[in-house]
Amino acid sequence: MSAPFFTDVTEPIAYEGAGSDNPLAFRWYDPDRVVAGRRMHDHLRFSVAYWHSFNWNGFDVFGDGTLDRPWLESGADPMAQARTKMAAAFEFFDKLGVGFFCFHDRDIAPEGASFKQSCAFLHEMADAAAEHMERSGVGLLWGTANLFFHPRYAAGAATNPDPEVFAYAAAQVRACLEVTHRLGGANYVLWGGREGYETLLNTDLQRELDQLGRFLHLVVEHKHRIGFDGAILIEPKPFEPTKHQYDFDVAAVHAFLQRYDLVDEVKLNIEVNHATLAGHDFHHEVAAAVAAGLLGSVDANAGDDRLGWDVDRFPVSVEQMSLGLYEILRGGGLTTGGFNFDAKLRRQSLHRSDLFHAHIGGMDTVAHALLVAAEMLADGVFERGRAQRYRGWDGELGRGILAGDRSLQDLHAYVSSRDTSPQPVSGRQEALENLVARYVHQVR
Ligand code: XUL
Protein backbone atom coordinates (compact mmCIF):
# COMPACT_ATOMS: atom_id res chain seq x y z
CA MET A 1 0.00 0.00 0.00
CA SER A 2 1.29 3.47 -0.75
CA ALA A 3 0.50 7.10 0.15
CA PRO A 4 -1.90 8.76 0.70
CA PHE A 5 -2.65 6.90 3.91
CA PHE A 6 -4.74 9.53 5.67
CA THR A 7 -7.55 9.82 3.17
CA ASP A 8 -10.08 10.90 5.83
CA VAL A 9 -8.15 14.13 6.20
CA THR A 10 -8.15 15.93 2.89
CA GLU A 11 -7.25 19.46 4.02
CA PRO A 12 -4.40 20.59 6.29
CA ILE A 13 -5.62 21.10 9.86
CA ALA A 14 -6.41 24.81 10.30
CA TYR A 15 -7.03 27.11 13.25
CA GLU A 16 -10.76 27.84 13.52
CA GLY A 17 -11.00 29.33 17.03
CA ALA A 18 -12.51 28.19 20.33
CA GLY A 19 -16.05 28.31 18.93
CA SER A 20 -15.41 25.78 16.16
CA ASP A 21 -17.13 22.41 16.34
CA ASN A 22 -15.00 20.92 13.59
CA PRO A 23 -13.15 18.00 15.22
CA LEU A 24 -10.41 18.30 12.60
CA ALA A 25 -9.50 21.92 13.40
CA PHE A 26 -7.43 23.67 16.04
CA ARG A 27 -9.43 25.63 18.56
CA TRP A 28 -6.44 27.12 20.41
CA TYR A 29 -3.30 26.49 18.39
CA ASP A 30 -2.94 29.49 16.11
CA PRO A 31 0.68 29.23 14.95
CA ASP A 32 1.11 32.88 13.91
CA ARG A 33 -0.57 34.44 16.93
CA VAL A 34 1.98 36.45 18.88
CA VAL A 35 2.05 35.62 22.58
CA ALA A 36 4.51 37.35 24.91
CA GLY A 37 6.47 38.67 21.95
CA ARG A 38 6.85 35.38 20.11
CA ARG A 39 4.77 33.39 17.61
CA MET A 40 2.95 30.48 19.20
CA HIS A 41 4.71 28.23 16.71
CA ASP A 42 8.11 29.42 17.96
CA HIS A 43 7.22 29.14 21.64
CA LEU A 44 6.00 25.59 21.34
CA ARG A 45 7.95 24.01 18.47
CA PHE A 46 5.59 21.01 18.37
CA SER A 47 7.03 17.68 17.35
CA VAL A 48 5.60 14.25 16.51
CA ALA A 49 7.35 11.19 17.96
CA TYR A 50 8.08 8.78 15.14
CA TRP A 51 8.16 5.72 17.42
CA HIS A 52 4.73 5.82 19.02
CA SER A 53 2.94 7.26 16.02
CA PHE A 54 4.53 5.39 13.13
CA ASN A 55 6.47 2.48 14.55
CA TRP A 56 3.97 1.03 16.98
CA ASN A 57 0.96 -1.05 16.06
CA GLY A 58 -0.68 -1.08 19.47
CA PHE A 59 0.98 -4.21 20.90
CA ASP A 60 1.38 -4.36 24.66
CA VAL A 61 2.69 -6.96 27.10
CA PHE A 62 -0.66 -8.73 27.04
CA GLY A 63 -1.50 -8.67 23.38
CA ASP A 64 -0.81 -8.10 19.76
CA GLY A 65 -1.12 -5.00 17.64
CA THR A 66 -4.59 -3.53 17.22
CA LEU A 67 -4.02 -0.35 15.23
CA ASP A 68 -4.63 0.09 11.53
CA ARG A 69 -1.04 0.72 10.37
CA PRO A 70 -0.67 -0.59 6.81
CA TRP A 71 2.85 0.84 6.53
CA LEU A 72 3.98 -1.64 9.21
CA GLU A 73 2.63 -4.71 7.45
CA SER A 74 5.03 -7.58 7.84
CA GLY A 75 6.44 -9.60 4.96
CA ALA A 76 7.71 -6.58 3.10
CA ASP A 77 11.41 -5.93 2.59
CA PRO A 78 12.47 -3.95 5.72
CA MET A 79 13.96 -1.06 3.75
CA ALA A 80 10.92 -0.82 1.47
CA GLN A 81 8.81 -0.83 4.61
CA ALA A 82 10.95 1.94 6.15
CA ARG A 83 10.38 4.09 3.06
CA THR A 84 6.63 3.49 3.11
CA LYS A 85 6.54 4.30 6.82
CA MET A 86 8.41 7.54 6.16
CA ALA A 87 5.98 8.51 3.41
CA ALA A 88 3.10 7.96 5.84
CA ALA A 89 4.86 9.98 8.54
CA PHE A 90 5.52 12.99 6.32
CA GLU A 91 2.02 12.90 4.89
CA PHE A 92 0.82 13.14 8.50
CA PHE A 93 3.27 15.93 9.45
CA ASP A 94 2.22 17.94 6.39
CA LYS A 95 -1.49 17.59 7.06
CA LEU A 96 -1.13 18.31 10.78
CA GLY A 97 1.02 21.35 10.07
CA VAL A 98 3.57 20.39 12.71
CA GLY A 99 7.02 21.99 12.63
CA PHE A 100 9.18 19.10 13.84
CA PHE A 101 9.55 15.38 14.38
CA CYS A 102 11.83 13.24 16.57
CA PHE A 103 13.21 9.76 15.91
CA HIS A 104 15.29 6.92 17.25
CA ASP A 105 17.75 5.54 14.68
CA ARG A 106 15.84 2.23 14.65
CA ASP A 107 12.50 3.96 14.01
CA ILE A 108 13.56 5.38 10.68
CA ALA A 109 15.80 2.50 9.59
CA PRO A 110 15.80 -1.20 10.44
CA GLU A 111 18.65 -2.94 12.23
CA GLY A 112 20.80 -4.78 9.67
CA ALA A 113 22.51 -8.17 9.81
CA SER A 114 25.73 -6.46 10.94
CA PHE A 115 26.65 -3.13 12.51
CA LYS A 116 27.96 -1.96 9.16
CA GLN A 117 24.71 -2.80 7.45
CA SER A 118 22.71 -1.03 10.19
CA CYS A 119 24.78 2.12 9.55
CA ALA A 120 24.27 1.82 5.79
CA PHE A 121 20.49 1.50 6.31
CA LEU A 122 20.49 4.50 8.62
CA HIS A 123 22.38 6.68 6.16
CA GLU A 124 20.13 5.63 3.29
CA MET A 125 17.01 6.49 5.29
CA ALA A 126 18.58 9.78 6.42
CA ASP A 127 18.91 10.68 2.72
CA ALA A 128 15.22 9.91 2.28
CA ALA A 129 14.36 11.98 5.37
CA ALA A 130 16.42 14.90 4.04
CA GLU A 131 14.34 14.89 0.84
CA HIS A 132 11.05 14.79 2.73
CA MET A 133 12.23 17.57 5.07
CA GLU A 134 13.34 19.75 2.19
CA ARG A 135 10.04 19.35 0.40
CA SER A 136 7.80 19.78 3.48
CA GLY A 137 9.79 22.27 5.59
CA VAL A 138 9.43 19.99 8.62
CA GLY A 139 12.50 20.14 10.90
CA LEU A 140 14.14 17.68 13.25
CA LEU A 141 13.71 18.59 16.93
CA TRP A 142 15.99 15.76 18.02
CA GLY A 143 17.42 12.42 17.15
CA THR A 144 18.36 9.65 19.55
CA ALA A 145 19.82 6.16 19.41
CA ASN A 146 17.76 3.21 20.55
CA LEU A 147 20.10 1.63 23.12
CA PHE A 148 17.47 -0.49 24.88
CA PHE A 149 15.47 -2.69 22.48
CA HIS A 150 18.05 -5.20 21.25
CA PRO A 151 18.93 -8.07 23.66
CA ARG A 152 22.58 -6.93 23.64
CA TYR A 153 21.45 -4.00 25.80
CA ALA A 154 19.59 -6.10 28.39
CA ALA A 155 22.15 -5.10 31.07
CA GLY A 156 22.40 -1.51 29.85
CA ALA A 157 24.42 0.29 27.20
CA ALA A 158 27.02 2.65 28.75
CA THR A 159 26.51 0.99 32.14
CA ASN A 160 26.88 -2.56 30.82
CA PRO A 161 29.31 -4.84 32.68
CA ASP A 162 30.84 -5.69 29.27
CA PRO A 163 32.96 -2.96 27.61
CA GLU A 164 32.16 -4.52 24.20
CA VAL A 165 28.57 -3.40 24.71
CA PHE A 166 29.75 0.07 25.76
CA ALA A 167 31.79 0.23 22.54
CA TYR A 168 28.83 -0.94 20.43
CA ALA A 169 26.57 1.70 22.01
CA ALA A 170 29.21 4.39 21.46
CA ALA A 171 29.51 3.41 17.80
CA GLN A 172 25.73 3.53 17.42
CA VAL A 173 25.56 6.98 19.03
CA ARG A 174 28.33 8.28 16.80
CA ALA A 175 26.33 7.27 13.72
CA CYS A 176 23.05 8.66 15.06
CA LEU A 177 24.58 11.94 16.27
CA GLU A 178 26.11 12.49 12.84
CA VAL A 179 22.80 11.77 11.10
CA THR A 180 21.04 14.15 13.50
CA HIS A 181 23.64 16.79 12.67
CA ARG A 182 23.27 16.21 8.92
CA LEU A 183 19.50 16.63 9.18
CA GLY A 184 19.89 19.94 11.05
CA GLY A 185 18.62 18.51 14.36
CA ALA A 186 18.15 21.14 17.06
CA ASN A 187 19.06 18.70 19.87
CA TYR A 188 20.36 15.21 20.52
CA VAL A 189 18.67 13.22 23.30
CA LEU A 190 19.95 10.46 25.54
CA TRP A 191 17.32 8.65 27.53
CA GLY A 192 19.02 6.04 29.69
CA GLY A 193 16.84 3.20 28.40
CA ARG A 194 18.39 0.49 30.56
CA GLU A 195 21.03 2.53 32.36
CA GLY A 196 20.09 1.29 35.79
CA TYR A 197 19.86 -2.00 37.62
CA GLU A 198 17.53 -4.74 38.79
CA THR A 199 19.53 -6.01 41.79
CA LEU A 200 22.57 -4.74 43.66
CA LEU A 201 23.59 -8.38 44.17
CA ASN A 202 25.18 -8.36 40.71
CA THR A 203 25.74 -4.62 40.20
CA ASP A 204 28.72 -2.37 40.83
CA LEU A 205 26.90 0.94 41.10
CA GLN A 206 29.98 3.13 41.42
CA ARG A 207 31.60 1.60 38.35
CA GLU A 208 28.43 1.97 36.30
CA LEU A 209 28.11 5.65 37.17
CA ASP A 210 31.74 6.24 36.13
CA GLN A 211 31.04 4.44 32.84
CA LEU A 212 28.00 6.63 32.24
CA GLY A 213 30.03 9.77 32.97
CA ARG A 214 32.70 8.65 30.49
CA PHE A 215 30.08 7.88 27.85
CA LEU A 216 28.59 11.35 28.16
CA HIS A 217 32.02 12.91 27.77
CA LEU A 218 32.56 10.93 24.56
CA VAL A 219 29.26 12.23 23.17
CA VAL A 220 30.10 15.83 24.10
CA GLU A 221 33.61 15.57 22.60
CA HIS A 222 32.19 14.20 19.38
CA LYS A 223 29.53 16.88 19.20
CA HIS A 224 32.31 19.50 19.23
CA ARG A 225 34.46 17.53 16.80
CA ILE A 226 31.76 17.51 14.13
CA GLY A 227 30.54 21.04 14.89
CA PHE A 228 27.03 20.04 15.98
CA ASP A 229 25.66 23.14 17.67
CA GLY A 230 22.44 21.61 18.96
CA ALA A 231 22.03 20.78 22.64
CA ILE A 232 22.82 17.39 24.18
CA LEU A 233 19.88 16.50 26.42
CA ILE A 234 19.46 13.81 29.07
CA GLU A 235 15.89 12.64 29.70
CA PRO A 236 15.34 11.74 33.36
CA LYS A 237 13.10 8.81 34.31
CA PRO A 238 13.01 7.09 37.72
CA PHE A 239 12.29 3.50 36.71
CA GLU A 240 10.85 1.39 33.88
CA PRO A 241 12.34 -0.54 32.24
CA THR A 242 14.87 -1.10 35.04
CA LYS A 243 13.83 -1.06 38.66
CA HIS A 244 16.23 1.79 39.41
CA GLN A 245 17.29 4.12 36.59
CA TYR A 246 20.36 6.27 37.29
CA ASP A 247 18.83 9.37 35.62
CA PHE A 248 16.09 9.34 38.26
CA ASP A 249 14.88 12.94 38.11
CA VAL A 250 16.14 16.48 37.47
CA ALA A 251 17.89 16.73 40.84
CA ALA A 252 19.68 13.39 40.40
CA VAL A 253 20.82 14.24 36.87
CA HIS A 254 21.96 17.68 38.02
CA ALA A 255 24.13 16.09 40.73
CA PHE A 256 25.46 13.58 38.18
CA LEU A 257 26.38 16.33 35.72
CA GLN A 258 28.16 18.27 38.46
CA ARG A 259 30.04 15.21 39.63
CA TYR A 260 31.30 14.41 36.12
CA ASP A 261 31.91 18.02 35.15
CA LEU A 262 29.26 18.15 32.44
CA VAL A 263 26.91 20.90 33.66
CA ASP A 264 27.92 23.33 30.96
CA GLU A 265 27.59 20.78 28.18
CA VAL A 266 24.35 18.93 28.81
CA LYS A 267 20.77 20.02 29.41
CA LEU A 268 17.55 18.13 30.11
CA ASN A 269 14.57 16.81 28.21
CA ILE A 270 11.77 16.73 30.77
CA GLU A 271 8.93 14.29 30.20
CA VAL A 272 5.67 14.94 32.02
CA ASN A 273 4.86 11.31 32.78
CA HIS A 274 8.44 10.66 33.98
CA ALA A 275 8.07 13.55 36.43
CA THR A 276 4.92 12.08 37.89
CA LEU A 277 6.50 8.61 38.10
CA ALA A 278 9.32 10.19 40.13
CA GLY A 279 6.68 11.56 42.53
CA HIS A 280 6.96 15.13 41.25
CA ASP A 281 4.68 17.53 39.45
CA PHE A 282 5.82 18.34 35.91
CA HIS A 283 6.10 22.00 36.90
CA HIS A 284 8.38 21.07 39.78
CA GLU A 285 10.77 19.34 37.38
CA VAL A 286 10.68 22.33 35.03
CA ALA A 287 11.33 24.77 37.89
CA ALA A 288 14.20 22.60 39.18
CA ALA A 289 15.74 22.53 35.70
CA VAL A 290 15.34 26.30 35.27
CA ALA A 291 16.94 26.91 38.68
CA ALA A 292 19.94 24.80 37.62
CA GLY A 293 20.15 26.39 34.16
CA LEU A 294 19.37 23.01 32.59
CA LEU A 295 16.02 23.44 30.85
CA GLY A 296 16.25 21.97 27.35
CA SER A 297 13.09 20.44 25.92
CA VAL A 298 9.81 18.77 26.86
CA ASP A 299 8.25 15.40 26.14
CA ALA A 300 4.59 16.27 26.47
CA ASN A 301 2.31 13.52 27.63
CA ALA A 302 0.34 12.68 30.74
CA GLY A 303 0.31 9.91 33.27
CA ASP A 304 -2.65 8.48 35.09
CA ASP A 305 -3.21 9.27 38.76
CA ARG A 306 -4.00 5.68 39.56
CA LEU A 307 -1.51 3.84 37.32
CA GLY A 308 2.11 3.76 38.38
CA TRP A 309 3.55 3.19 34.96
CA ASP A 310 4.43 5.16 31.88
CA VAL A 311 1.03 5.29 30.19
CA ASP A 312 2.11 8.06 27.80
CA ARG A 313 -1.33 9.56 27.21
CA PHE A 314 -1.74 12.64 25.09
CA PRO A 315 -2.06 15.67 27.39
CA VAL A 316 -5.62 16.81 28.14
CA SER A 317 -5.35 18.89 31.32
CA VAL A 318 -4.98 22.58 30.49
CA GLU A 319 -4.53 23.41 34.16
CA GLN A 320 -1.62 21.01 34.66
CA MET A 321 0.06 22.15 31.46
CA SER A 322 -0.47 25.83 32.37
CA LEU A 323 1.55 25.39 35.56
CA GLY A 324 4.38 23.84 33.53
CA LEU A 325 4.23 26.51 30.83
CA TYR A 326 4.21 29.18 33.52
CA GLU A 327 7.55 27.93 34.87
CA ILE A 328 8.93 27.64 31.33
CA LEU A 329 7.98 31.26 30.54
CA ARG A 330 9.35 32.48 33.88
CA GLY A 331 12.57 30.73 32.92
CA GLY A 332 12.72 32.64 29.62
CA GLY A 333 11.04 30.04 27.35
CA LEU A 334 12.45 27.22 25.29
CA THR A 335 15.36 27.87 22.93
CA THR A 336 16.54 24.75 21.09
CA GLY A 337 13.78 22.67 22.71
CA GLY A 338 10.15 22.14 21.86
CA PHE A 339 7.10 20.10 22.83
CA ASN A 340 7.50 16.58 21.54
CA PHE A 341 4.41 14.37 21.82
CA ASP A 342 6.06 11.32 23.31
CA ALA A 343 2.53 10.02 23.65
CA LYS A 344 0.61 6.95 22.55
CA LEU A 345 -2.92 6.44 21.45
CA ARG A 346 -5.00 4.10 23.56
CA ARG A 347 -4.90 0.58 22.16
CA GLN A 348 -8.55 0.74 21.09
CA SER A 349 -8.09 3.91 19.07
CA LEU A 350 -7.76 1.85 15.95
CA HIS A 351 -8.32 4.28 13.14
CA ARG A 352 -5.60 6.18 11.40
CA SER A 353 -7.56 9.39 11.93
CA ASP A 354 -7.35 8.87 15.72
CA LEU A 355 -3.73 9.95 15.34
CA PHE A 356 -4.99 13.35 14.15
CA HIS A 357 -7.48 13.74 16.97
CA ALA A 358 -4.80 12.87 19.52
CA HIS A 359 -2.31 15.43 18.20
CA ILE A 360 -4.94 18.14 17.67
CA GLY A 361 -6.07 17.70 21.28
CA GLY A 362 -2.50 17.69 22.57
CA MET A 363 -1.53 20.78 20.60
CA ASP A 364 -4.67 22.62 21.67
CA THR A 365 -4.09 21.71 25.32
CA VAL A 366 -0.53 23.05 25.24
CA ALA A 367 -1.49 26.16 23.20
CA HIS A 368 -4.36 26.97 25.57
CA ALA A 369 -1.96 26.48 28.49
CA LEU A 370 0.53 28.85 26.86
CA LEU A 371 -2.13 31.59 26.71
CA VAL A 372 -3.06 31.00 30.35
CA ALA A 373 0.58 31.04 31.48
CA ALA A 374 1.46 34.13 29.43
CA GLU A 375 -1.48 36.11 30.83
CA MET A 376 -0.79 35.09 34.40
CA LEU A 377 2.81 36.18 33.97
CA ALA A 378 1.96 39.43 32.18
CA ASP A 379 -0.57 40.36 34.87
CA GLY A 380 2.03 39.67 37.55
CA VAL A 381 -0.61 38.02 39.75
CA PHE A 382 1.82 35.58 41.32
CA GLU A 383 5.02 37.54 40.86
CA ARG A 384 3.76 40.48 42.95
CA GLY A 385 2.76 38.18 45.80
CA ARG A 386 6.03 36.31 45.56
CA ALA A 387 8.09 39.51 45.71
CA GLN A 388 6.07 40.61 48.73
CA ARG A 389 6.52 37.25 50.43
CA TYR A 390 10.31 37.38 50.21
CA ARG A 391 10.77 41.13 50.62
CA GLY A 392 12.60 40.70 53.94
CA TRP A 393 15.51 39.22 52.05
CA ASP A 394 16.05 42.54 50.29
CA GLY A 395 16.48 44.29 53.63
CA GLU A 396 19.62 44.66 55.72
CA LEU A 397 19.19 41.42 57.65
CA GLY A 398 18.43 39.26 54.62
CA ARG A 399 21.22 40.66 52.49
CA GLY A 400 23.70 40.33 55.34
CA ILE A 401 22.83 36.64 55.89
CA LEU A 402 23.13 35.76 52.21
CA ALA A 403 26.36 37.67 51.80
CA GLY A 404 27.82 35.51 54.56
CA ASP A 405 28.28 38.48 56.87
CA ARG A 406 26.28 37.04 59.77
CA SER A 407 27.45 34.13 61.94
CA LEU A 408 25.23 31.99 64.16
CA GLN A 409 26.55 34.06 67.06
CA ASP A 410 25.60 37.31 65.34
CA LEU A 411 22.10 36.02 64.69
CA HIS A 412 21.78 34.84 68.29
CA ALA A 413 22.77 38.31 69.47
CA TYR A 414 20.41 39.93 66.97
CA VAL A 415 17.39 37.90 68.12
CA SER A 416 18.07 38.14 71.84
CA SER A 417 18.94 41.83 71.89
CA ARG A 418 15.80 42.78 70.00
CA ASP A 419 13.67 40.03 71.51
CA THR A 420 12.20 39.38 68.04
CA SER A 421 9.08 37.30 67.54
CA PRO A 422 8.47 36.66 63.80
CA GLN A 423 4.80 36.01 62.98
CA PRO A 424 3.54 33.45 60.41
CA VAL A 425 1.89 34.88 57.30
CA SER A 426 -0.80 33.22 55.16
CA GLY A 427 0.55 31.44 52.06
CA ARG A 428 -2.89 32.00 50.43
CA GLN A 429 -2.58 28.79 48.44
CA GLU A 430 -6.30 28.31 47.84
CA ALA A 431 -6.74 31.89 46.70
CA LEU A 432 -3.84 31.45 44.28
CA GLU A 433 -5.24 28.19 42.93
CA ASN A 434 -8.58 29.91 42.37
CA LEU A 435 -6.75 32.49 40.30
CA VAL A 436 -5.30 29.78 38.06
CA ALA A 437 -8.78 28.35 37.56
CA ARG A 438 -10.04 31.81 36.62
CA TYR A 439 -7.37 32.29 33.98
CA VAL A 440 -7.99 28.80 32.55
CA HIS A 441 -11.65 29.67 32.04
CA GLN A 442 -11.31 33.30 31.00
CA VAL A 443 -8.41 33.32 28.60
CA ARG A 444 -9.35 33.79 24.94
C1 XUL B 1 10.78 6.33 27.27
C2 XUL B 1 10.91 7.60 26.56
C3 XUL B 1 11.68 7.57 25.29
C4 XUL B 1 12.57 8.74 25.09
C5 XUL B 1 13.44 8.62 23.86
O1 XUL B 1 10.02 6.40 28.41
O2 XUL B 1 10.38 8.61 26.96
O3 XUL B 1 10.75 7.47 24.26
O4 XUL B 1 11.84 9.91 24.96
O5 XUL B 1 14.23 7.50 23.88
Ligand code: CO
Ligand atom coordinates in the same frame (compact mmCIF):
# COMPACT_ATOMS: atom_id res chain seq x y z
CO1 CO C 1 10.37 10.59 26.28
